Amino acid sequence: MQDLTIGRLAKTAGSDVETIRYYERRGLVPEPPRGRNGYRLYPASAVARLRFIQRAKTLGFSLAEIADLLRLQDANADRGEVRAMTRQKQADLDQRIADLQRMRAVLADLEERCTGHGPAQSCPIIEALNQHASPEVAE
Amino acid sequence: MQDLTIGRLAKTAGSDVETIRYYERRGLVPEPPRGRNGYRLYPASAVARLRFIQRAKTLGFSLAEIADLLRLQDANADRGEVRAMTRQKQADLDQRIADLQRMRAVLADLEERCTGHGPAQSCPIIEALNQHASPEVAE
DNA sequence: GTTGACCCTGTAGTCTACTCCGGGATTATG
DNA sequence: CATAATCCCGGAGTAGACTACAGGGTCAAC
Structure with missing residues (x-):
């Protein structure tokens, strides 16, 4: 396969030149060799690299974490390290899911208590927001 | 109750002067009157305002949305509008929870397939990220 | 009365992941 | 050959929610 200009690489990988x-x-994609005109000339493997980044993003990894994963791959490190990052990311996600579910449950409860029409200032939702939020903040 | 300087308000409400x-x-807290020295002098009600903001934040509302909620309260609008915002936020949260759960499920699946030790380049997780088709996400 | 805590304004920096812009060189198309 | 498309670089701008100065005035405690 021929080398790709950055534009063709972007199109092929479903990415963008600027990206x-x-x-x-950011160090996620290695600097490719340049043609005589100074244009970047990517090997076909660059497509896989971009796809890797895209998929890791859909799994919730940040670019910094993806850079780590790519380093593990490039250095052919032990897969235990890859597994550890995967575990950590699951724990992060679990935490975020739990936080969101808690918020959601509170909102559902508040919404249930707010029915019909009437002034916002006696709306149970608004009233709840005006309660003392932090049970422990002293003074 | 006496008026509060911004520092005392911050301490009382568990917030911060700069915040x-x-x-x-941002228009979430009204400009208070000033003392002869130019210092902001807050009425006691400012504490409730800050607590409202904090509590709404813990429920996932952005500052822009909180500004909307406060406007509804201040204008004593119909509670139907408050309920609508609450419903919309629940829908947002549901979407985010679903996204995170999908990511989490893929990671759990990948982790299960990666056992023991060995080179990262034959690690099932790394291999999945390098596949042409996404591990679980449609193309 | 002097030190240190507190207040003021306005601006700039942080983090993430891009996205856009200007100005200029090169290549592809008709 | 003219024009459009593509490429280069460096830098600035975006959103969200702060956070951190700089430089200067004021107030409370010892």
Whole structure:
């Protein structure tokens, strides 16, 4: 397969020229060789690299974490390290899910108590928001 | 009750001086009267206002949305509008929870397939990220 | 009365992941 | 050959919610 210009790489991988240059600055995509005109010339493997980044993003990894994963891959490190990152990310997600579910439950409860019409200032939701939120903040 | 300087308000409400001034710029906290020295002098009700903001934040509302909620309260609008915002926020949360749960499920599946030790380049997790088709997400 | 805590304004920096812009060189298309 | 598309670089702007100065005035405690 021929080398790809950044534009063709972007199109092939479903990414964007500016995004690829940004990933290069961030160290996620290695600097490719340049043609005589100074254009970046990517090997076909760059497509896989971008797809890796995209998929890791859909799994909740940050670019910094993806850079770590790519380093583990490039260094062919022990898969235990990869598994550890996966476990950590699951724990992060569990925490965030639990937080969101708690919020959601409170909102559902408040909504249930607010029926019909009437002034907002006697709306149970507004009233709840005006209660003392922090049971422990002293003074 | 005496008026509060911004520092005492911050302490009482469990907030921060800079944060309160920021909320003022954002229109969440009304500009209070000033003393002869130019100091902000807050009525006791400002504490409730800050607590409202804090509590709404813990329920997932953005500052822009909280500003809307406060406007509904201040204008004593119909509680139907408050309920609508609460419903919308629940829908947002449901969407985010679903996204996170999907990510979490994929990670759990991948982790299960990666056992013991060995080179990362043959790690099922890394391999999945390198697949042409996404591990669980449609193309 | 002097030190240190507190207050003022306005601006700038932080984090994440881009996205856009200007100005200029090169290549592809008709 | 003219024009459009693409490429280069460096830097600035975006959103959200703060957080941190700089530089200067004021107030409370010892």
